[in-house]
Amino acid sequence: MDTLASLADGFAVALTFQNIALALMGCFLGTIMGALPGLGPSNGVAILIPLAFTLGLGATPSLILLTSVYYGAMYGGRISSILLNIPGDEPAMMTCLDGHPMARQGRAGEALALSGVASFVGAFFATWGLVLLAPQLVKVALLFGPAEYFALFALAFMTLGGVSSTNQAKSAFAAALGLGLAMVGVDTQTGVPRFTFGEVHLYDGIDFLVAIVGLFALSEVFIFLEHRGTDKDASTAPKLDIGRITPSWKMLKSCTPTMMRTTVLGFIAGVLPGAGASLGSFISYSMEKKLVDRKGTFGTGDPRGVAAPEAGNNAAAGGALVPMLALGVPGSGTTAVLLAVLLSLNITPGPLLFTQNPDVVWGLIAALFIGNVMLLAMNIPMVGLFVRVLMVPPRILMPVVAMVSFVGIYGISGSSFDLMVMIAFGVAGWVLRKLDVPLVPVILGTLLGNAMEVNMRRAVTIADGDYSVLVGSWLTLALWAVAIVGFVLPIFVGGVVKARMRGAAEREASITD
Numbered sequence: 215m216d217t218l219a220s221l222a223d224g225f226a227v228a229l230t231f232q233n234i235a236l237a238l239m240g241c242f243l244g245t246i247m248g249a250l251p252g253l254g255p256s257n258g259v260a261i262l263i264p265l266a267f268t269l270g271l272g273a274t275p276s277l278i279l280l281t282s283v284y285y286g287a288m289y290g291g292r293i294s295s296i297l298l299n300i301p302g303d304e305p306a307m308m309t310c311l312d313g314h315p316m317a318r319q320g321r322a323g324e325a326l327a328l329s330g331v332a333s334f335v336g337a338f339f340a341t342w343g344l345v346l347l348a349p350q351l352v353k354v355a356l357l358f359g360p361a362e363y364f365a366l367f368a369l370a371f372m373t374l375g376g377v378s379s380t381n382q383a384k385s386a387f388a389a390a391l392g393l394g395l396a397m398v399g400v401d402t403q404t405g406v407p408r409f410t411f412g413e414v415h416l417y418d419g420i421d422f423l424v425a426i427v428g429l430f431a432l433s434e435v436f437i438f439l440e441h442r443g444t445d446k447d448a449s450t451a452p453k454l455d456i457g458r459i460t461p462s463w464k465m466l467k468s469c470t471p472t473m474m475r476t477t478v479l480g481f482i483a484g485v486l487p488g489a490g491a492s493l494g495s496f497i498s499y500s501m502e503k504k505l506v507d508r509k510g511t512f513g514t515g516d517p518r519g520v521a522a523p524e525a526g527n528n529a530a531a532g533g534a535l536v537p538m539l540a541l542g543v544p545g546s547g548t549t550a551v552l553l554a555v556l557l558s559l560n561i562t563p564g565p566l567l568f569t570q571n572p573d574v575v576w577g578l579i580a581a582l583f584i585g586n587v588m589l590l591a592m593n594i595p596m597v598g599l600f601v602r603v604l605m606v607p608p609r610i611l612m613p614v615v616a617m618v619s620f621v622g623i624y625g626i627s628g629s630s631f632d633l634m635v636m637i638a639f640g641v642a643g644w645v646l647r648k649l650d651v652p653l654v655p656v657i658l659g660t661l662l663g664n665a666m667e668v669n670m671r672r673a674v675t676i677a678d679g680d681y682s683v684l685v686g687s688w689l690t691l692a693l694w695a696v697a698i699v700g701f702v703l704p705i706f707v708g709g710v711v712k713a714r715m716r717g718a719a720e721r722e723a724s725i726t727d
Contacts, residue, residue: 217349220568224576227274228584233577236271236279237585241592244286248306249294250611255287255531255548256654260430261615263423263555264622273559274574278581280555281535284548285337285582288531289589292329292524297322306527308499312512312519319515328461328469328517329524330593334586335473336525340481340532341582344539347485348568351540355565360673361684365693367666370543370658372701382701384651392659393666395420402668415631422554424623424632425660428639429646429653430551431619436644438612460594461517469521472502480526484533484546494533498526532582539563539575543662547654554661 227233240262247258259280266276291306296313309329316325358366371389398409399419410416476498483494502522503512512519534546542564544550556563567575623636643653670684677683685691 217345220572220576221345221580223572224578224580225583227573227577228278228580233275233278233581234584236275237282237581238588238592240279240282241286241289241585241588244283244288245290245293245589245593246286247283248287248290248292255284255291256551257430257434258287259283259548259551260426261618263427263551264618264625266555267423267558267622267625273556273561273571274577276555276559277552277574277578278585280552281578281582282585282588284552285528285531285585286589287548288337288528289330289333289593291527292333292520293326296325296329296520306495306523308495308523308527309520311499311523312514312516315513315515316517316520321515324461324465325517325520327594328465329520330590331461331466332469332473332521332524333528333593334590336477336480336528336530337532337586337589338583339477340484340529341579341586343481343485343529344532344536344582345579348536348540351536352565352568355541357689358565360669360676361686362689362693363669364666364673364684365690365697366541366543367662367669369693369697369700370662371655372697384649385655388646388651388653388655389659392656392661393663395425395656395660396663396667402664403671413631415629419664420635420660421558421627421632422657422661423558424627424636425639426551426554426657427619427623428636429643429656431615432636432640433643433647433653435612435616435619436640437647438608440644465517469518472506472518472521473525475505476502476522476526477529480529481533483526484530485536494530495523495527499523539567540565542567542665544658547657550654550657550661554657557661 228237243262244255244258247261248255262280262283266279271279292309292313295306295309296317299310299314313325313329316322371393394409396419398416400407400410400417407417479498479501480494483497499512499519499522502518506518507516531546531548534544534549535552538544538549538553540563542553542562544553553563561567561571561574619636620633623632624630646653646656673683674681677686685694
């Protein structure tokens with residue numbers, strides 16, 4: 215009952231004209247970001263962070279806007295997958311398998327509408343999972359001391375490469391790079407500057423937002439500059455007939471069991487640190503194919519093949535918010551970006567968030583419910599508009615991204631030095647992406663490095679210099695065990711999962727071409 219009462223208070227916070235307008239704007243912009251191939255949720259949220267801060271929004275409105283962008287981008291990723299056979303991001307890859315064949319059969323509108331309904335089901339029930347599970351996880355987190363938090367942060371670093379990672383060495387390098395960046399600034403214990411090279415602007419460390427916007431948004435601009443004129447423009451793709459934009463009751467009825475099963479699978483994948491929406495989408499499609507595809511119709515335009523990955527990846531998006539809010543450990547790349555926003559607003563996610571900032575967390579959760587309803591209502595009648603967005607050439611889009619990045623960061627800090635740092639991070643992000651080094655561990659290291667160091671020092675100091683305290687309780691041992699398994703597992707199965715995801719997409723493309 216306390217949980218429901220808190221949720222009711224959250225609706226009282228969220229149901230204001232400003233917050234509803236921000237949720238609507240976030241859903242709309244997020245859907246556009248998700249629809250554009252290559253951007254995806256992480257880039258979409260990163261690009262719009264400066265907008266949230268330059269508008270002078272408070273903590274709750276800023277989070278409502280950005281989480282609405284997050285959910286909207288998860289919805290929008292299916293549009294280019296179905297119409298163009300080009301995934302908006304990796305989780306949308308599995309939607310191509312049956313979504314694009316449906317579009318080629320003249321059922322693009324039905325496929326888009328069905329994916330919208332499946333996305334709503336997955337995200338709606340995942341938000342209820344967040345409501346019910348996060349407060350319980352908070353009770354467990356209250357058992358944590360400095361040593362347990364150090365082990366928890368280590369778990370986040372060792373698992374955020376994801377089960378779909380193909381090179382854990384690159385993930386480890388990225389995490390080490392992020393930890394190195396976190397060392398920049400004045401040592402909190404000794405007061406001695408570290409790695410500042412005499413630059414007073416670095417005494418406070420590297421600004422999270424500058425790093426994120428540079429790594430994600432500006433690196434996307436550099437990628438475009440490198441490949442301009444060589445990539446196939448979406449506007450040159452063959453035009454497909456949208457057809458009817460509402461799925462039949464028979465189709466919805468046949469897909470309902472699929473959506474319910476894959477929502478559970480996706481939510482579990484999202485809660486596990488490092489699994490994320492990509493694994494949720496892949497597992498949901500694979501399991502559903504084994505359960506119900508007795509006639510071999512998956513891959514040829516079976517509606518259940520659209521509903522399964524869409525419900526799975528949107529449920530995973532909601533599940534990833536659970537460890538971020540309850541433990542302060544992001545469950546996915548996009549929640550790592552949202553974690554940076556919380557820290558920039560002087561709000562520390564974790565067990566005390568639900569008691570110290572209940573209006574923020576419960577207002578945010580209530581806004582997720584509101585945003586889901588908005589997305590469902592928006593995505594079906596506005597399918598034609600979102601399809602036209604795909605025709606926007608990158609030569610117009612990328613200058614807008616660069617402008618928002620520069621104006622937004624300068625509006626936040628008023629420092630030209632931060633603009634130079636952002637450019638440096640943009641170049642670094644471009645180089646890392648060319649080398650196939652994941653960016654999320656870099657951000658995670660920058661965000662959590664200081665907290666990890668402080669907790670390790672505190673634990674060792676309390677134990678009079680005995681480092682065995684870091685593995686001195688059953689809880690720390692359990693966390694280290696999960697961390698080691700999470701790091702080692704992708705070495706054996708990550709390549710297989712990635713290969714199967716790409717192999718399935720390539721087989722479907724060869725069939726439809």
